[in-house]
Amino acid sequence: MDAVVKSFSPRTALKPSESAPRPTREEAEAAVRTLIRWAGDDPAREGLLDTPKRVVKAYEELFRGYREDAQDIMSKVFEEVGGYDDMVVVRDIPFHSHCEHHMVPFVGAAHIGYYPSEGVVGLSKLARVVDVFARRLQTQETMTAEIVGAIDEALKPRGVAVIIEAEHMCMSMRGVQKQGARTVTTQFTGVFRDDPAEQARFLTMVRGLR
Structure with missing residues (x-):
């Protein structure tokens, strides 16, 4: 991987638009519940009730690089x-x-x-x-x-x-x-x-x- 860096155009977060706005927090949490169901578990059981909120909060930290320059x-x-x-x-x-x-x-x-x-x-x-x-x-x-x-x-x-x-x-x-x-x-x-x-x-x- 010793190639010359010819140009630099860092990838950043997608800009929200009318056709593809950024999902809301509620939509993100709903997506986590869908994945839990797809994996074979029940998002309504006690141990998983707050998991969607925790996952979305964790994603804010894990992927904060999109908001930094x-x-x-x-x-x-x-x-x-x-x-x-x-x-x-x-x-x-x-x-x-x-x-x-x-x-x-x-x-x-x-x-x-x-x-x-x-x-x-x-x-x-x-x-x-x-x-x-x-x-x-x-x-x-x-x-x-x-x-x-x-x-x-x-x-x-x-x-x-x-x-x-x-x-x-x-x-x-x-x-x-x-x-x-x-x-x-x-x-x-x-x-x-x-x-x-x-x-x-x-x-x-x-x-x-x-």
Whole structure:
């Protein structure tokens, strides 16, 4: 997954329209009750009475990324860095997302590196950018490219490197049911793409300093 990010157009929430307005909370809860019945249970029994409300509330949290903008998060850039122009790496950023094909979780960690050009961003902002894209219906490949594109657009760095490792429940809980299998995706821009030695240095910083 080392392709060049040619353009960046993050996916956002659909805009409500007259032909396809966003469902109401009541409609969303009714949909959960339908799924409970389809699964073979009774949404009217005591243990499930409040489940639709809980599910809808949980969805608001799990998919809050549709209501967030990565560029807003990275809008504050610090230009005074005391002459520092070497690689910045934040590794082991935990995340949980949901596969857009089966709507079941995939869980893992992201590792981000970049070479500053016009300044640096607060380190916590990189973790928040991961969450913006993780908290949407996703594929790991798209999520990797979206994180790279957002950092590239906001910071104009000399290069960005991202590695994502995750276990997909759609592979471990269903289908082939291979627990523990992990998927790794990578994407590089700028000096990381052009110079294999910089890729190797980034990988060493991610893997070799544990």
